[in-house]
Amino acid sequence: MKRLIAVIIVTFFVASIFAQDRKTAKAERKKEKQDRVNALIKQEEEGALIYSKQTSFGLQLRTNGYGGFVELGCLKTRRKSNLYTLELTEIKDAKEEKSSNGFLSFNPYIYAKQNNFYQAKLGFGQQYLLGQKGNKNGVAVLIIYHGGLSLGLLRPYYLEVEDNGKTRKIKYSQQDSSLFLSTNPDIVKGSAGLGKGWNELKLKPGAYAKGAIRFDYGRYNEIVSGIEIGISVDAYSQKIPIMVFGDPRQFFFQGHIAIVFGRRR
Secondary structure (H helix, E strand, O other): OHHHHHHHHHHHHHHHHHHHHHHHHHHHHHHHHHHHHHHHHHHHOOOOOOOEEEEEEEEEEOEEEEEEEEEEEEEEEEEEEEEEEEEEEEEOOOOOOEOOOOOOOOOOEOEEEEEEEEEEEEOOOEOOOOOOOOOOOOEEEEEEEEEEEEEEEEOOOEEEEEEEEEEEOOOOOOOOHHHHHOHHHHOEEEEEEOOOOOOOEEEEEEEEEEEEEEEEOOOOOOEEEEEEEEEEEEEEEEEEOOOOOOOEEEOOOOOEEEEEEEEEE
């Protein structure tokens, strides 16, 4: 009986010590977590961009076209993040000029345009925090750089023309070159619209590299809101014909300005 009582007392004593140790360890973990949260809050109040993941969207105006992008960011260090990007753009030739058959024409066209040229780009890069906000109302300065694969999509440009009393939709070819390049408003009625040519897409593989500086002026840390200015280069395996009278190009250099918005968490 005495042995049983002794065993119960020892067991109770050991269980009490174990429970106390678990309680102490739990309290220490809670304190460490709270300390980390307080540190993040302090850094955010000081203007640092603190987050785990970031999703951004951008609309960009380029020196040779326009486009948009989606960007996923993962914080690696206090200043550096990895970026995964998807970008859709269109390149236009500097010689493109819209023509129309009169002031009230609702179907303008681009004279001597042979192809529309689109790009779908998938890339990887990094974002580097060059200068933090200083306070919640400040501006964070970031350096963006990434590169990757670029898939060019070449779509033939169609015109609607009048040919011997019949209306036809034609693209540029040796056979129809006189009709396609005519400046007679009685022959060329206008563009055939966006619906033509999609079943004739030609794929042009390539690569790209892009660098930019971004000014994030979002008032709250969880909101992405900024302006981006940068340059990029696209290189393709073949020369890209956009205009009938233009020289096909294999390399494209351009600048851009973009509006960027999104969220952090």
